[in-house]
Amino acid sequence: MLQEPVKEQKLSVVQDLKPKLKKHIIETLLAGDSVIDKYNDHQPEEEYVMMRKFGMILLQDIMDERDSLVSREFSKYLPDGGVEQIRASFSNSRKYIDNDINISVDQTRRLANAIRNGSSFPEITDGKFNHSVVLGFLQELCSIFDWDRYEFSTLGKRDNDGNYRKLSWYAVILAQWMEGHGLNYIMRQAIRFRQNNTYPFYLNSYTVVNYDDSPEHRNVVFSDTLEVIENIILFSISNYLLRYANMYKSIHGETSLDKNNWYEYVEYGTTNEMTIFLQRNGFSRESATYIKEYLDDYVILTENQEYKLQRNLLECENANVREEANSIIYNIPQLFYSETI
Secondary structure, X not given: OOOOOOOOOOOHHHHOOOHHHHHHHHHHHHOOXXXXXXXXXXXXXXXXXXXXXXXXXXXXXXXXXXXXXXXXXXXXOOOOOHHHHHHHHOHHHHHHOOOOOOOOHHHHHHHHHHHHOOOOOOOOEOOEOOHHHHHHHHHHHHHHHOHHHHOOOOOOOOOOOOOOHHHHHHHHHHHHHHOOOOHHHHHHHHHHHHHHOOOEEEOOOOOEEEOOOOHHHHHHHHHHHHHHHHHHHHHHHHHHHHHHHHHHHHHHOOOOOOOOOHHHHHXXXXXXXXXXXXXXOOOOHHHHHHHHHOHHHHEEEOOOOOEEEOXXXXXXXXXXXXXXXXXXXXXXXXXXXXXXX
């Protein structure tokens, strides 16, 4: 393979984005609209996502006057004066255009307006999340970010009755994850949710059945739960919460979310300040949970009100924690207590 010549490679904007899709993007931007809809009702989701991302990249390049491969590839479809027309159309929205190709101008504008009008992360009590509260906030985000349009197969998917049943399912797992529960507990809660909600569910991509709590159906729930944690909770929802948190802090101040930041709860899988502190300093979620359980043995609060780790953690019984601690002490030695300090 090393001796064979490398074939000429083409980027997806050149090879996969068809001319008709590029023209559709150009027509949308020329109309001063940041909402890039599907080309038609039959457009595959993967192709639509790619088309929309390239549309947002193109808009950024035009507004930044950047001569990129993307802008050059679209230039042949732009009419004379088209760049200037687009730049003028979006001049008042310049502050809503950034390098995030997952969020468009219309979403960012609605987000800013919602937060200015009082939207905020719901307060929690004793680190516990109520399903209806979590679902209500996700539905608010659904409206702000227009998930019906942009996340129509997952976050914005509706059933035949117009209900967000998938979003309700995601809210169950999200709440358990933010509370810091392990996979065993989350799986048991997922089964319980399905037992109490026996409406039709997908056995696979093509077969819809009523949930009957059989071993086969339980295995599907387990598989689906793991996929939701990885792809929905830790990726999609996490990204939207990060965007929300950053906008909130830009409007209300950098310290405005020091006490209630749902993005951090998802990022670290807990609401516990000590567990978050440990993960920020390099420990895994599992190791941080272990140290928290044995707080008196491994953590002290200094006279300066700073948390420090006891050096006996370097020889603790848990092999994974011991290995991580011995690695972290080389990178952050000041994290460990020393009587000479």
